[in-house]
Amino acid sequence: MILRGVVAPIAAAFALCLALLWYASARPVPRMPASRAVRTLADLRTVLRCLAVTAIGGYAALLGIVFVLGVLVVGDRDALLSAAWSSLFLLAIATPVFIALSWAFGRRDG
Secondary structure, eight states: OHIIIIIHHHHHHHHHHHHHHHHHHHSOOOOOOSOOOOOSHHHHHHHHHHHHHHHHHHHHHHHHHHIIIIIIIIOOTHHHHHHHHHHHHHHHHHHHHHHHHHHHHHHHHO
């Protein structure tokens, strides 16, 4: 039971992570030039859109992981509901902190 219920999913996830690392190292994403200050409303929209996509994508990925491991593998049906509310709480804290720190470090660099 331990082999099939615990070791196999973790080994599969580890293999998937290794495959993703190999793929990413073989095809690196071109980097944007050095960041610049947000000067216009269009710049602000772009930054907020990127932040929203990152936050929503991370939230969806976390819920997907909880669904696979918590609901499908372990069988805990309450895990998804608990993770959904807990993750929203963390997202509500982490997003403003990220914005504030980004602003502070941007002001420090000049």
